[in-house]
Amino acid sequence: MQLIEFTDKGLYCRVGDFYIDPWKSVPYAVITHAHSDHARYGSGTYLCHQLTKPLLQLRLGNNNYEAIAWNEAVYRNGVKVSLHPAGHIIGSSQIRVEYKGEVWVVSGDYKTVDDGISTIFEPVRCNTFITESTFGLPIYQWESQSTIFEQIGNWILRNKEQNVSSVLIAYSLGKAQRILHAVKAVTDTIWVHGAIWNAHQTLVAAGIRLPEVKRITTETTKTELKNAVVIAPPGADGSPWLKRFNPYTVGVCSGWMQVRGNKRRNNADAGFVLSDHADWNGLLSAINATGAQRVFVTHGFQSVLSRYLNEKGVEASEVKTAYGEEEVEKEDGV
Numbered sequence: 001m002q003l004i005e006f007t008d009k010g011l012y013c014r015v016g017d018f019y020i021d022p023w024k025s026v027p028y029a030v031i032t033h034a035h036s037d038h039a040r041y042g043s044g045t046y047l048c049h050q051l052t053k054p055l056l057q058l059r060l061g062n063n064n065y066e067a068i069a070w071n072e073a074v075y076r077n078g079v080k081v082s083l084h085p086a087g088h089i090i091g092s093s094q095i096r097v098e099y100k101g102e103v104w105v106v107s108g109d110y111k112t113v114d115d116g117i118s119t120i121f122e123p124v125r126c127n128t129f130i131t132e133s134t135f136g137l138p139i140y141q142w143e144s145q146s147t148i149f150e151q152i153g154n155w156i157l158r159n160k161e162q163n164v165s166s167v168l169i170a171y172s173l174g175k176a177q178r179i180l181h182a183v184k185a186v187t188d189t190i191w192v193h194g195a196i197w198n199a200h201q202t203l204v205a206a207g208i209r210l211p212e213v214k215r216i217t218t219e220t221t222k223t224e225l226k227n228a229v230v231i232a233p234p235g236a237d238g239s240p241w242l243k244r245f246n247p248y249t250v251g252v253c254s255g256w257m258q259v260r261g262n263k264r265r266n267n268a269d270a271g272f273v274l275s276d277h278a279d280w281n282g283l284l285s286a287i288n289a290t291g292a293q294r295v296f297v298t299h300g301f302q303s304v305l306s307r308y309l310n311e312k313g314v315e316a317s318e319v320k321t322a323y324g325e326e327e328v329e330k331e332d333g334v
Contacts, residue, residue, distance in 0.1 A: 003095060003103050004106070006018045006320075008024070009023065009024040010024065012129070013149055015160065016077050016078075016097070017076065018222065019043075019048075020032070020095050020106050021038040023321075024042075025043050027043070028045045028047070028076075029044075029047070030047045032093050032095060032221040033089055033092035034056050034059060035174070035216055036054050036059065037323050038323060039052075044064060046060075046063055046064065046066065047066045047081070047096075048065065048207050049067065049068065049252045050091070053065050054203075054206045055090075055203075058199065060197060070084055070093065077249060079098070080096055080099070083096070084105075084124050085121060085122045086107060086110040086111075086121055087111045087113070087119065088111055089173060089177075091175075094107050094124055096300060102127055103128075105129050107129065111277055112286050113282065115276075116145075117143060121253065121308055125293065126290050126291070126292055128292055128295070129287060131298065132323070133297050133301050134275075134278075134301075135277050135278065136305035137304055138280045139258065140258055142255070142258075142275060151272055151323065152251070152253075153186040165245040165248045166229045167231075167232055167245060168230065169253060170231055170274075172199045176192070176196045177200065183229055184211040190211065191213070191220075191228050192216065193230075194216070195235075196232070197213065198217040216230070225244060230245060235262050235283070251270035253269040253274045253276065255275025257271030257318065293316045297317070297318050298324075302318040302319070
């Protein structure tokens, strides 16, 4: 049974009449998480996890939102829909769709390691699994989070000894919250860009416990920012906004730092291999845990992962979607 179709608007369940993470406006959208390539403005109703709702309100404004807990079922025309932890960012979910004994799971974006703030990935048994493949190459194999956090902390301490500010580049939703504990271990004051501040305040208001941060505004003085530790989104990298931290050094937190040369191309002084996506082994272990007889591979290295799965006896196909566009937040004058 083709329970989910791949259309020009997104992943569509015809019998339930809903879309999953549509990239065009639709009447009813089920959302895996609040990143902009998966949650777009213009749909009639958004079904999401309880912790995703305030993030969608922040990013998309007032809309008709339906929020449910993980493992809570919603029925549409006899189709059972439930959300399950994806481990990607806070509130991120896999979408389980069941109809007449057939079960499909749409993973959205996910990672299989426990980052301490996002509920850990929960394998969901299914007939068909739709997986991302952002880092679907064998070269992508992550070190432990504790190792990366130690690297970040040591880098900040070295910069302080040299009277240089440390600017960490990280997505405002997800990675920025994840690295806070690494930064908090070596400094009493964490300065953040306005985009990160907005996400931070939204999550704190929703009951998420996070280390305290200070927002950088036009009133923030150069004296306050001397030898500062700053977290900023990718959109601020290379912008005039950074000049207020002179002298400073930039560290980029990204899985792409695994490949030699990406640090240079990103004009980074340091690169920390930290990703909110599953690495090669994580993808394989997640797929295996679902027990799926059929796998559709979306955004990333689809051809490599699908070919590997077919060679291992798992029926796999590539699917083109509009996911995977990296987020860029504007500097917003702050």
